[in-house]
Amino acid sequence: MMKLLGLIGYPLTHSFSIGYFSEKFLKENISGYEYHNFPLQDISKLPELLDEQPELIGLNVTIPYKEKIIPYLDELDPTARKIGAVNTVKIVRDDNRNYQLSGYNTDAYGFLHSLTPFLQKKHTGAMILGTGGASKAVAYVFDQLGIDYLFVSRTPSKGQIGYREICLSIIKEYLIIVNTSPLGTYPEVDTYPDIPYDLLTPDHILYDLVYNPPETAFLRFGRQEGATCINGQKMLELQAEKSWEIWTGALAFFHKPKSEN
Numbered sequence: 001m002m003k004l005l006g007l008i009g010y011p012l013t014h015s016f017s018i019g020y021f022s023e024k025f026l027k028e029n030i031s032g033y034e035y036h037n038f039p040l041q042d043i044s045k046l047p048e049l050l051d052e053q054p055e056l057i058g059l060n061v062t063i064p065y066k067e068k069i070i071p072y073l074d075e076l077d078p079t080a081r082k083i084g085a086v087n088t089v090k091i092v093r094d095d096n097r098n099y100q101l102s103g104y105n106t107d108a109y110g111f112l113h114s115l116t117p118f119l120q121k122k123h124t125g126a127m128i129l130g131t132g133g134a135s136k137a138v139a140y141v142f143d144q145l146g147i148d149y150l151f152v153s154r155t156p157s158k159g160q161i162g163y164r165e166i167c168l169s170i171i172k173e174y175l176i177i178v179n180t181s182p183l184g185t186y187p188e189v190d191t192y193p194d195i196p197y198d199l200l201t202p203d204h205i206l207y208d209l210v211y212n213p214p215e216t217a218f219l220r221f222g223r224q225e226g227a228t229c230i231n232g233q234k235m236l237e238l239q240a241e242k243s244w245e246i247w248t249g250a251l252a253f254f255h256k257p258k259s260e261n
Contacts, residue, residue, distance in 0.1 A: 004055040005035045005247060008046070008069075009062035012039040013187075016211060016236045017060050024244075043068045054097055058247035059089040060240075063182060066133025073103040080105040083140045085133035088243040104246055107137035110239030111209075112144070115176075118205055118228055119145075125174040127152055129193045130181035131160070134209055138178050150174055152195075163194045171199040177222075178207045184216035192217035202226035211236055 007017045021035035038049055043065050050056060061069050066085040070076070073086065080086050086103035093099045126142055126149040128135050135151065142149045150170070151160040161170075183191045200206070206222035211232040219229040 002055055003033050003057050004053055005033060005058045005060075006038045006053075006056060007035075007060045007062060008038045008040050008049070009065055010039050010041055012037045012062070017240060020237065020240050021244075024240075040065070043072070046072050050091065050099055054093070057091050058243070059091070060243060061087045061089060063132065063134075067136075070103065073101045075100070075102045077102070077104040079108060079140070083108060083136045085136045087133075087137075087239065088246055090246055104243075105137055105140075106239040106242035106246070107134060107235070108140050109242045110235035110237070111138055112141045113238050114230065114234040115141070115205075115207060116145075118230065122203060123175050123205060124148060126150070126176035126178060127166070127170070127174040129163075129177065129179045129195070132180060135180040138180055138209075147176070148174075152193075166195050168196075168199055171196065171204075175203050176205045176207065178209070179216075179218050180209050182210065184208065184213075184218050185210045186212045189213055190217065192221065197221040197225060200225035200227050202228075204228070205230065208232060209235065 005021065007015055015037050018035050018037050024030065025033055040046065040049065046069070066087055069086055069089070073089070076086070080103050083105045086105055087107050088104040090102045090104070091099050092102070124147060126147050128138050128149055129152045131151055131153045139149055152163055152166065153160045154163065156162045177195070179193055181193060183193055200222055204222065204227040206219055206227050207230045208216050208218050209232040210216050214231055214233065216231070219231060223229045
């Protein structure tokens, strides 16, 4: 029987995953698997999808459901629990088609291993632009690395700042700037985070989780000021491979079931 994998989110007008896995299956001569997009207008449609697709063994999760999916899960990996966001789900079914959903976060793995080759001793502080599910994985990684970070939001809450508050002293202190918002994503390629790009220096790292286009306006403005610029492609590839390991390997040891939350 064909095993099915897929991506849920809404809208899914640009999907890295379906192209990546289709090419992976072809290049590595992997048979018995297919990868589909499942645009869900509401996360409440997830149980219906699982009933309609009994061959489904794993999901990637994207905007806007990385946090909203958690109440639907039976188990959370400790990393995903700490982050508070899930981008990978493993589905295990019994003979009666009952299923168990296990949630993981592979975004953190992808971000960590795509960023660390560029880090130097001077990179002790980071600004995280946006406060959605992806930003939580980024913050988790900075915690692991001992890098101080500051959330920047259009509607800042306690402990965060607004974009208009970014000044020279903040730019000089936080030499890593990560865009976790969808600004700049195709087809809205003329949009970008509202930061003072003219204050950037060659000491800065600009990291955009957006991968389409390969160079967003955010990265282009940074490059023009001499900053090191990284797009989200490598992170996506790394997290995709980690997802594949989860789907096709043994179940990990879990922390505690959702009923104890």
